[in-house]
Amino acid sequence: MVDILHRIGVTSSPEDVYATLSTIDGLAGWWTEDTKGDANADGVIRFRFEGAPDPGGFDMSVLETRPNELVLWEVVAGPQEWVGTNIRFELGEEDGYTIVLFSHLGWKEPGEFMHHCSTKWATFLMSLKRLVETGAGEPAPHDVRVSNWH
């Protein structure tokens, strides 16, 4: 089992960062504009991306939320490499920054698609940082293109 790991620091409060992870509007502001569902614990969130193969994105079951501290999802639909993996956002504070420790846990193999997803997660987390700090993120379909795989 292999994991994707990232760390960003946002010059804002944990409350502001948590809102981007725990509300549909917040998630739509940095990951993909086409976000629907219920972002509360036990809810399911549907993230969709233009041109993505069936089902067109990812469905996440919200396993755990702790206000201003933690969000944990399980992927319940999407590319086979993603189904059953977990996505975790852990918040902390340091030097006036809200720190986000991100992990996408439980990949079966470190294949080329995982390399791609690691880079895309970094650019989306930078979009989250910009959303909170400037009011404007870069969610899909306006996301940063990293390669022929978008």
Added chain:
Amino acid sequence: MVDILHRIGVTSSPEDVYATLSTIDGLAGWWTEDTKGDANADGVIRFRFEGAPDPGGFDMSVLETRPNELVLWEVVAGPQEWVGTNIRFELGEEDGYTIVLFSHLGWKEPGEFMHHCSTKWATFLMSLKRLVETGAGEPAPHDVRVSNWH
């Protein structure tokens, strides 16, 4: 042992991308302006960053170079978490893009510093892509800040 993995695609030739990985000028254009040494096989490259703790950056021994295909380094000086790890750039072609499969291999533990380095590698690889595609990268000290750890 855990690894950092990334994948980018550059709209240019493998020759152009390889030049950014196998020459001192190329490396200085996307990672850090303060790059010195010998980027050929069996050489040692010294990468330095303003404000970094002693020795102020990383020394890499060049283990292998295959023109337009592969660059492999071993970290011989730098933060203790980095010493002994390997950094690998594998080039390929797909859909008119030069694909870079990047890996930073052999971390002992998936600590917070590794999370940080994963995000920084993504932003530096995007700097490499910009350097080749536009002529201007964002090497340190002009690099994208991702957190309080820079």
